[in-house]
Amino acid sequence: MLSTVAETEIEPMRLPDMPLHDPFVVADDRTGTYHLYTSNDPSVSGVDGIGTMVYRSQDLRHWTRPRVVFLAAEQQELWGSDGGWAPEVHAWNGRYYLFTTLHNEDRPLPVPPPGHYGTPFRLSNHMRGTVTAVSDSLLGPFTVVDSSRPTPPQHLMTLDGTLYVDPSGQPWMVYAHEWLQTVDGTMEAIRLAPDLSRAVGEPVFLFKASDAFWLGEQIPGGVPHQLPPYVTDGPQLYRTPDGSLLLLWSTYEKNVAGQDGTIGGGYVQTYAVSESGELTGPWRQRRPLLRDDSGHGMLFHTFDGRLMMIVHRPFDDARGKLYEMRFAGDELRVLRQCTDLDGGG
Incomplete structure (x- = not known):
C-alpha cells in the first residue's frame, strides 16, 4: 500500500539527510508547496518496492518525510518491474502525469555488433523505457496508462523521458536513447497523443552525446583513452525569457584520474540551445554548467520568482544540491550554490 504516514507529525528533514537521485521539483502555487520527486528508497519512505516517492516543503529548507505515490507492484500486468528511475510529474489537461523509467532484464533487445564504433565494452541490452501514469493529485496514487509497453518504441532501449509541449500545443516525450544500444547515446523525441496515452509516429533525432565538443578536453594529449561510449541522460526542455x-x-x-595516467571521469550537467528555437533544432552544445560528479538537473522557479536548478551529487549515495541561476539571452549561468539550503559539498 502507498504511504499514509502523517508527515507533519515527524521531525522535518534537510537536504543533506535526504537520499535522492534524479530529482524533479514541482512548485505548486495553489498550496505554496514544493514537491520533490525521486525514486522510492525504503530506508526513508518505510515502503518496500520499486516506485516513486515525494518529499514536500514550503521553504526548500525543511522537508517532510517522503510519501510513496507510485509502486510498480501495484500496477496490473506491468511489463517492467525494476528501475523506477527519473520520475517527473507534469500537469496536463487538469490531471497530473508521472513519467518514470522501468526495465525488464528478462526481455532482451538487439545489441550492436562486436567492435561497433571501436568500443571495447561488452554490451547486453534489455527492455527499458519510460512509462506514463496518471493521478488527480500531486500525491497520487498514480496508475500506469498502458501496462503492456513503455511510451517510446519498445524495441529501443531508452530512459529519462520528459514532457515538452511545442508552441502549437503538441505534446512530445523527449528521452535519452541508451549508449548500451547506440554506443554514441542520442537525444530523441516522439509525439504523444493528446491524452499522453501513447506515442504517435516515428522518433525524431535531436543530437548525439559526442556532439559535446568539450568531451575529453581534460585528457592531456598523448594519453591513451577509451573511445565511446558516450552517454546521454536526464533531458529537460526550458523556454527562456528571450524565447x-x-x-x-x-x-x-573522462579525465586523468590517477598518477599512473589511468582514466576516470564524473557526471556532468550541461545544456544545448536550439538554433531555430524549435524542438527539431539544430542543437548547439554549450559548455558544462557543473562538474564534480553532478547531474540530472532541472530548472524551476521559487515562489518569490528566483530561477533554481536542482541536481544530484555525487552519483552514488546522492543528495540534492540547489543552485540559483540566471539567463543572459540564451546563456544559462550559475549565480551561486545555495549552501544554506543544501549543506554545501
Missing part, C-alpha cells in the same frame, strides 16, 4: 529553447542534459566526462 530561446534550451535542453538540459547530463553525460560522463
Whole structure:
C-alpha cells in the first residue's frame, strides 16, 4: 500500500539527510508547496518496492518525510518491474502525469555488433523505457496508462523521458536513447497523443552525446583513452525569457584520474540551445554548467520568482544540491550554490 504516514507529525528533514537521485521539483502555487520527486528508497519512505516517492516543503529548507505515490507492484500486468528511475510529474489537461523509467532484464533487445564504433565494452541490452501514469493529485496514487509497453518504441532501449509541449500545443516525450544500444547515446523525441496515452509516429533525432565538443578536453594529449561510449541522460526542455529553447542534459566526462595516467571521469550537467528555437533544432552544445560528479538537473522557479536548478551529487549515495541561476539571452549561468539550503559539498 502507498504511504499514509502523517508527515507533519515527524521531525522535518534537510537536504543533506535526504537520499535522492534524479530529482524533479514541482512548485505548486495553489498550496505554496514544493514537491520533490525521486525514486522510492525504503530506508526513508518505510515502503518496500520499486516506485516513486515525494518529499514536500514550503521553504526548500525543511522537508517532510517522503510519501510513496507510485509502486510498480501495484500496477496490473506491468511489463517492467525494476528501475523506477527519473520520475517527473507534469500537469496536463487538469490531471497530473508521472513519467518514470522501468526495465525488464528478462526481455532482451538487439545489441550492436562486436567492435561497433571501436568500443571495447561488452554490451547486453534489455527492455527499458519510460512509462506514463496518471493521478488527480500531486500525491497520487498514480496508475500506469498502458501496462503492456513503455511510451517510446519498445524495441529501443531508452530512459529519462520528459514532457515538452511545442508552441502549437503538441505534446512530445523527449528521452535519452541508451549508449548500451547506440554506443554514441542520442537525444530523441516522439509525439504523444493528446491524452499522453501513447506515442504517435516515428522518433525524431535531436543530437548525439559526442556532439559535446568539450568531451575529453581534460585528457592531456598523448594519453591513451577509451573511445565511446558516450552517454546521454536526464533531458529537460526550458523556454527562456528571450524565447530561446534550451535542453538540459547530463553525460560522463573522462579525465586523468590517477598518477599512473589511468582514466576516470564524473557526471556532468550541461545544456544545448536550439538554433531555430524549435524542438527539431539544430542543437548547439554549450559548455558544462557543473562538474564534480553532478547531474540530472532541472530548472524551476521559487515562489518569490528566483530561477533554481536542482541536481544530484555525487552519483552514488546522492543528495540534492540547489543552485540559483540566471539567463543572459540564451546563456544559462550559475549565480551561486545555495549552501544554506543544501549543506554545501
